[in-house]
Amino acid sequence: xxxxxxxxxxxxxxxxxxxxxxxxxxxxxxxxxxxxxxxxxxxxxxxxxxxxxxxxxxxxxxxxxxxxxxxxxxxxxxxxxxxxxxxxxxxxxxxxxxxxxxxxxxxxxxxxxxxxxxxxxxxxxxxxxxxxxxxxxxxxxxxxxxxxxxxxxxxxxxxxxxxxxxxxxxxxxxxxxxxxxxxxxxxxxxxxxxxxxxxxxxxxxxxxxxxxxxxxxxxxxxxxxxxxxxxxxxxxxxxxxxxxxxxxxxxxxxxxxxxxxxxxxxxxxxxxxxxxx
Amino acid sequence: xxxxxxxxxxxxxxxxxxxxxxxxxxxxxxxxxxxxxxxxxxxxxxxxxxxxxxxxxxxxxxxxxxxxxxxxxxxxxxxxxxxxxxxxxxxxxxxxxxxxxxxxxxxxxxxxxxxxxxxxxxxxxxxxxxxxxxxxxxxxxxxxxxxxxxxxxxxxxx
Numbered sequence: 542x543x544x545x546x547x548x549x550x551x552x553x554x555x556x557x558x559x560x561x562x563x564x565x566x567x568x569x570x571x572x573x574x575x576x577x578x579x580x581x582x583x584x585x586x587x588x589x590x591x592x593x594x595x596x597x598x599x600x601x602x603x604x605x606x607x608x609x610x611x612x613x614x615x616x617x618x619x620x621x622x623x624x625x626x627x628x629x630x631x632x633x634x635x636x637x638x639x640x641x642x643x644x645x646x647x648x649x650x651x652x653x654x655x656x657x658x659x660x661x662x663x664x665x666x667x668x669x670x671x672x673x674x675x676x677x678x679x680x681x682x683x684x685x686x687x688x689x690x691x692x693x694x695x696x697x698x699x700x701x702x703x704x705x706x707x708x709x710x711x712x713x714x715x716x717x718x719x720x721x722x723x724x725x726x727x728x729x730x731x732x733x734x735x736x737x738x739x740x741x742x743x744x745x746x747x748x749x750x751x752x753x754x755x756x757x758x759x760x761x762x763x764x765x766x767x768x769x770x771x772x773x774x775x776x777x778x779x780x781x782x783x784x785x786x787x788x789x790x791x792x793x794x795x796x797x798x799x800x801x802x803x804x805x806x807x808x809x810x811x812x813x814x815x816x817x818x
Numbered sequence: 819x820x821x822x823x824x825x826x827x828x829x830x831x832x833x834x835x836x837x838x839x840x841x842x843x844x845x846x847x848x849x850x851x852x853x854x855x856x857x858x859x860x861x862x863x864x865x866x867x868x869x870x871x872x873x874x875x876x877x878x879x880x881x882x883x884x885x886x887x888x889x890x891x892x893x894x895x896x897x898x899x900x901x902x903x904x905x906x907x908x909x910x911x912x913x914x915x916x917x918x919x920x921x922x923x924x925x926x927x928x929x930x931x932x933x934x935x936x937x938x939x940x941x942x943x944x945x946x947x948x949x950x951x952x953x954x955x956x957x958x959x960x961x962x963x964x965x966x967x968x969x970x971x972x973x974x975x976x
Contacts, residue, residue, distance in 0.1 A: 553865040557899040560873040561892060568888025576887050598838050 644810055650699040651812070657775060659694075660687060660813045662716070667808075673722035673745050676706075676808055677715055684714045686815050692774045693718050694812045695803055703803040704728070704768050704778040708813065716813075721749060721780065722805060729772060730780055732758075733765040739797070741766065741780060747805055749781060751797040758795065760786060766799050775814060824973050825871075828855065828966065829878070835962075836882070846950050849958035850924070852879050852890075856898045857923050857959065858966045861910035862976050865902035872898020886940050893931045897923060913960065920959040924952035 548555060648661055666677035680687055687708060694702045706726060709719040719726050722743040730741040730751060737758040739751045754760055764783045770776030785798035835851045843849075852875045860868035875898075876891030883890070901923050908915055928951060934940075970976045 553869045553899060553902055556866060556869045556873075557895060560869070560895045564873075564876075564888040564891045564895070568886065568892075570886070573884065573887045576881075577884055580881050580884050595837070595841075598841050602841060 647696075647699060651696060654700045655702070655812075658815045660684075660815055662693075662811050662813055664808050664811065665715070673720060673743070673747065673805065674725075675709065675720060675723065676718050678718060678811060678813075680711075680714045680716055680813075684711070684716075687711055687716060687813055690773065692768075692778075692814045694775075694778060694814060695808060696810075696812060697803060702778050702812070703801070704774065704780050705803070705805070705808065705811065707774075718811070720805070721801070722747065728774065728780075729769040730766050731769040732760055732783075733767045733777070733779075735759070735764070737764075738769055739794075741799065747801065748784070749799040749801065751783070751799050752794060754795040754797060756788070756793070756795055760795065760797055762786065764797075765802075766797075820973060821975060824970065824975060828969070829875070832875075833878075847954050848951075849954050849962075850927070850951065851962065852876075852894060853897065853924060853927055853955060854920065854959035854962045855966070856894060857901055857920055858963050860898065860901035860905055861908075861916070861919065861963075862967060862970065863905075865899075865905050868898040868902035868905070869895065870898075872896070886938055889931070889934055889938070889940065892934060893927055896930055897927045900926065916963055917956050917960055920956040920963075921952050924955040928952070 644661070651659075660680065662678040662680050664676050665679045668675065678693075689708050689710065691708045692704065693706050693708065695705045696702050704721060706718045706720040706723070707728075709717040711717075720743065721728060721741065722745065724743045724745055726741075726743045728741045729738065731738040735758075737754060737760055739754045742750045742752055744750055749766075751760075751766055760783060762783050762785065766780045766782065768774045768776060768778040768780065779802055781799040781801040783797045784800045787796040787798070789796075832851045832855055839848050839851065856868060856872050856875060859871045872895040873891060876894035879890040879894065880887055901919070904910075904919065908919070910916065910919075967976065
């Protein structure tokens, strides 16, 4: 057998051994180190060719990932919504408790300033058709002490009170208050620091009418109107101020239009005066 | 010329597949496309081509995932040379035969790779990868071999 015959017959084996010898010659850590540099160099240029492949490959993967994340997000969103709902209710409860605490602190201070025994109450209902006529309040514990015609005050500050009406009716722990703006309401009132008296009558809207003022009485625009202290109503509780004076030759008495010094649209916490001193 | 171009496009296709598999599948169910192509050449082409393909693809694989130069080259060259002996000795058209060859070749490749890694003290073998890869290669390789058969038949190289 000649050498060429041997080569022809064992071509794959020779190629294999040659490749193994070639590989073993170059396979050591030093070559790997040098080749790594070449690999990085080649990869840098190959990257330009890879880029479209990466983009083609990445696009469906990214889209699929987005859909997967979408389902996760949906679940997370549901959980967060539930958490928000719980937190919202918790927040409302806490706010209510906080408001109650402030109110209690406020009531302690009021007790020091107000010389009457009183009961705190909260507005729970107001009919929009009779907005300036009535409000319904919720009485707390000792509601049995509350009687009809008891005066109701609004406090904007610990030492600033406004007369807003009287108890109309009581049912269980709820009371209906006849507002000062109701035409059925007639309260004896006077001008502050003046000897002018009259009756405050409601008009079914935000302003009041001070009627029965004697023609000679020196009432002026800007005068403060307070309660006169009659009919079991505390004296000198502020009502409003005069914004207009109407005199008529056909009427005996003068009339003054009084604008309440408080916002009658926003009544929340009220005070019922139980007994005068 | 035709043969070179077909082989080159096949290698480019393999490169694309390798990147796709690398980016898509977790490491324990990644098919070795280089190995599958070598088995294809061993079964459908001839012994010399499978040996040379093993050597060339080994160098490419070494360059792509360089840990220690020669590791992939020796493994794939040996696989190409060994599987080349099966050429014309078995009926490669049977799917069962293809699956068995793929499975056994994958096992052989990983045994060689594992032994070489241990011998060169390069890395500790990942047994999960070792166990699952022959199955994955057999399933994925079956489809890939049909593609190559169709492609080479189209260019009348088989």
